[in-house]
Amino acid sequence: MIPSPTDLYQRDRALSDAPLTDAALSDAAPGPSTSPANASPVPMTSRILLPTLVALAALALWAVLSASGLLPPYSFPSPLEVAQGFGLESAQGRLLDNIIASLFRVTVGFTLGAALGVPCGLWLGNSSRARAALLPHINFYRCLSPIAWIGFAITWFDIGDKSAIFLIFMATFFPIALATIAAVSSIPAVYFRVARDYGFRGRELLMQVTLPAILPQLITALRVTAGLAWVVIVAAEMAGAQEGLGFAIMDARNGQSPDLLVVNMIVIGLVGVTIDQLVVRLTLLPGVRWGYER
Amino acid sequence: MNNAHGVAKKSGDGQATGDSATGGSANGGSVSNGSALRLANVSRSFGTLEVFRGLDLEIGHGEFVAIVGPSGCGKTTLLNLLSGYDEPSSGTVTRAGAVRMVYQHDGLFPWLTAAGNIELGLRHIAAAAERKRQLDELLTLIRLENFAAHYPHQLSGGMRQRVEIARALAGDSDILLLDEPFSALDYLTRLRLRGELARLLRERPRTVVFVTHDIEEAAHLADRIVVLSERPARICCELRLDLERPRDLTHPVVVDAVKRILDVMGLRAAPA
Ligand SMILES: Nc1ncnc2c1ncn2[C@@H]1O[C@H](COP(=O)(O)OP(=O)(O)OP(=O)(O)O)[C@@H](O)[C@H]1O
Numbered sequence A: 001m002i003p004s005p006t007d008l009y010q011r012d013r014a015l016s017d018a019p020l021t022d023a024a025l026s027d028a029a030p031g032p033s034t035s036p037a038n039a040s041p042v043p044m045t046s047r048i049l050l051p052t053l054v055a056l057a058a059l060a061l062w063a064v065l066s067a068s069g070l071l072p073p074y075s076f077p078s079p080l081e082v083a084q085g086f087g088l089e090s091a092q093g094r095l096l097d098n099i100i101a102s103l104f105r106v107t108v109g110f111t112l113g114a115a116l117g118v119p120c121g122l123w124l125g126n127s128s129r130a131r132a133a134l135l136p137h138i139n140f141y142r143c144l145s146p147i148a149w150i151g152f153a154i155t156w157f158d159i160g161d162k163s164a165i166f167l168i169f170m171a172t173f174f175p176i177a178l179a180t181i182a183a184v185s186s187i188p189a190v191y192f193r194v195a196r197d198y199g200f201r202g203r204e205l206l207m208q209v210t211l212p213a214i215l216p217q218l219i220t221a222l223r224v225t226a227g228l229a230w231v232v233i234v235a236a237e238m239a240g241a242q243e244g245l246g247f248a249i250m251d252a253r254n255g256q257s258p259d260l261l262v263v264n265m266i267v268i269g270l271v272g273v274t275i276d277q278l279v280v281r282l283t284l285l286p287g288v289r290w291g292y293e294r
Numbered sequence B: 001m002n003n004a005h006g007v008a009k010k011s012g013d014g015q016a017t018g019d020s021a022t023g024g025s026a027n028g029g030s031v032s033n034g035s036a037l038r039l040a041n042v043s044r045s046f047g048t049l050e051v052f053r054g055l056d057l058e059i060g061h062g063e064f065v066a067i068v069g070p071s072g073c074g075k076t077t078l079l080n081l082l083s084g085y086d087e088p089s090s091g092t093v094t095r096a097g098a099v100r101m102v103y104q105h106d107g108l109f110p111w112l113t114a115a116g117n118i119e120l121g122l123r124h125i126a127a128a129a130e131r132k133r134q135l136d137e138l139l140t141l142i143r144l145e146n147f148a149a150h151y152p153h154q155l156s157g158g159m160r161q162r163v164e165i166a167r168a169l170a171g172d173s174d175i176l177l178l179d180e181p182f183s184a185l186d187y188l189t190r191l192r193l194r195g196e197l198a199r200l201l202r203e204r205p206r207t208v209v210f211v212t213h214d215i216e217e218a219a220h221l222a223d224r225i226v227v228l229s230e231r232p233a234r235i236c237c238e239l240r241l242d243l244e245r246p247r248d249l250t251h252p253v254v255v256d257a258v259k260r261i262l263d264v265m266g267l268r269a270a271p272a
């Protein structure tokens, strides 16, 4: 069995009684951590237990409030009604269909946004002329809420997948490009000197130096942007779709079913958290840990 | 690749005194008299700040030269001129052979492991088996066999420094430029790394230019110590040490050299 670097490191530290071994002379460099960035030192059981307790407390408060009759049921559904609504929505398969529809649009739109935004950011990060010409415009579009495009999106692409994907693309492309530009400009100059010394040029320089140098920052940006995309899809589907979680929210409101409103809100939140957890896994890649452990 | 790289840069009156080497081919400015590096009448200014004025320095093949001098006097600038990264405002710089530099500030790629970083220095070797063999050899040389798969942030400062040196030693560069490679380390680690550098150079001799603030370090390692003055920097003293490496720090030759340099710099306390 080949020992992992962590094992070796710890073994080396553990075995170092002699005063001049590497480990004795080293500052306490952390071994490869398996926890995500910013993981708290709170033990695993509490990490699950504590939030569960909070959720139960909130549920209890909700139940008490709705049982007290202080608020009318049409504006404040009870936990039981919501649970029933959940059963109904999932039994009919509508819930799953809506989740799939929204996820599909977000995935395609976000992938397009990242696949074009990152190269665009790399190009602008490396070319000061192009940056001077385009940066103000990218900033303009980033500040323009993607939802403002909805009128054109529907006229150009009709109601449905295409217009929602377009909106997600507009929501993600600009922030990803900007984050990439910022990350490129913060690469220490010494990396480029070293790269030059060892003969990196052109494409190789881009793929083997610039890209890995910005990867930790890029992953953070992707995480933020993926969250943004999930927020935007709900708004986008409210007006421009016949299915999806945003449509379901609109539908529940029109049908005056506050219980279904809550069902969909809970699902939207949970799926959002799941997406975030998936993207955060990228920070566990061995070649990017340096960006989070320094 | 042992072509003589002759690089001559624009002279003060705008007349080129040689041609700029680009492809690594020998040219009119190449060194013919056996020296590895030569600065001839070199001046370098940054705007109105005159760092060097008419500096001459010649470094022989296989020679270990230590450059000491006050902070900000131009030691890093001197290395940049020697490596060809920077160009003199006037005068000529000539170098015979490929140059590798170890930077004053962390120059390891943090996204590559220790092995990956060292392999940068072996990129020119086409055969994977040969690359692997040389990599293993270098890892053994710096005694980090067990740390090949570690990333720089998982290594101690001294270990990182050794990886940098191994990376610079990898391949067949003839000239090694080191910019205060040990200055960030504690005294014991420094002592140990001096020993390792001396040992590495015995196994693979190179021409070395070693910048340091540490007079003792210079005397411990160098064949010749060049002391620079305040800006505009001149060579205010040169000292040769004729003693095998690795050296004993308390050897009279070393101690005497330290004394003499402290004298020159006016840093020795007069006995009461
Ligand atoms: N690119 C530059 N532009 C302007 N001034 C510079 C530049 N590089 C260096 N200098 C100036 O040249 C002088 C010498 O700098 P250099 O970095 O060579 O000093 P040094 O001897 O290496 O100092 P230290 O021992 O602190 O590393 C300094 O005054 C510095 O401000």
Ligand SMILES: [Mg+2]
Pocket: B075, B076, B077, B104, B179
């Ligand atoms: Mg310096």
